[in-house]
Amino acid sequence: MEARKMEETWKAVDEYFEEKLKTTDDIMDHILKETDDAGMQQIEVSKAHGKMLYLMAKMAKAKSILEIGTLGGFSTVWLARALPEDGRMATIEADPNHAEVARRNIASVELAAPVDVIEGQALDRLPKLMERGYSRFDLIFIDADKENNVEYLKWALKFSHKGSVIIVDNVVRHGRIIDDTETQAIPYIRQMFDMLEHDGRIESTAIQTVGQKGYDGFLMGVVK
Known part of the structure; x- marks a missing residue:
């Protein structure tokens, strides 16, 4: 109880935050409805965290x-909103x-031009980003299958590049991150933390969060 x-x-x-701080609006609510109507799992970031991503992209x-x-495309649109007129975004x-639902949602808010929705397995598509004209990113948001977090x-x-911001979602998992007997996603998330423990290229921290999405958290780092 x-x-x-x-x-x-x-x-x-x-x-309360939604009312006072405008952590959503009609456009973002529409995207959530479209995602729900398409029968997709409601596993996108929360409204407050979506706006947090927007503000972090702005600060960076x-x-x-x-x-x-x-x-x-919920987090995609929040991030794309922070881009300047000549900015670009790739999302895999x-x-x-x-991907099709995301394209519709992005197009509905007139963001199709700066946002490149790339369909396919990320580990297949990432090596080919340079062919699409991408070389370095100022901010990278990782919110995909946890088994490949290290990769x-x-x-x-x-x-x-120096100063790039990297954010990884869902790293606390209701506190199970400290349970080394877990056999689902946790071992892969722990491997990522093991990598960060010894990697001198990035300064990072992790934040525990609670809210409408339950108890979880995210990792945030800045490349040195």
């Missing part, structure tokens, strides 16, 4: 953004149905 009350409080606080003055894991999505992070570092 206590846990349920706590979750209700988290949700109410998110709703990002002109080029890479996203690994598009889903329905493995599921063709998800995604390696690619993120390859596509980074």
Whole structure:
């Protein structure tokens, strides 16, 4: 009962922020509805975290953004909104149905030009980004299958420059990150932290979060 009350409080606080800080609007609500109507899992970032990504891209003055894991384009649109007029964004999505929903959502808010939705497995598409005219990114957001987090992070570092911001979502998993007996996604997330422990190219931290999406967290780093 206590846990349920706590979750209700988290949700109410998110709703308070939504009202006071405008962490959503009609466009973003429409994207969420389109994603839901398409029968997709509601595993996108929360409204507050979507706006957080937007603000982080703004603070980083990002002109080029890479996203690994598009889903329905909710986080994609938040990030793309932060781009200047001459900015560019590439987002990679493995599921063709998800990619199509994302394209529709992005086009509906007139962001199709600066956003390149790339369909296919990320580890197949990342090596070919240079052929599409991408070389370095100012901000990289990783929110895809956790089994490949280490490889995604390696690619993120390859596509980074000094000052690039790298964000990885879902690194706490209801606190299971510290359970070394977990056999699902946790071992792969822990491998990523093991890599970061010894990699001198990036300064990073991890933040635990609660809210409408439950208890989780994200990793944030700046390339040195």
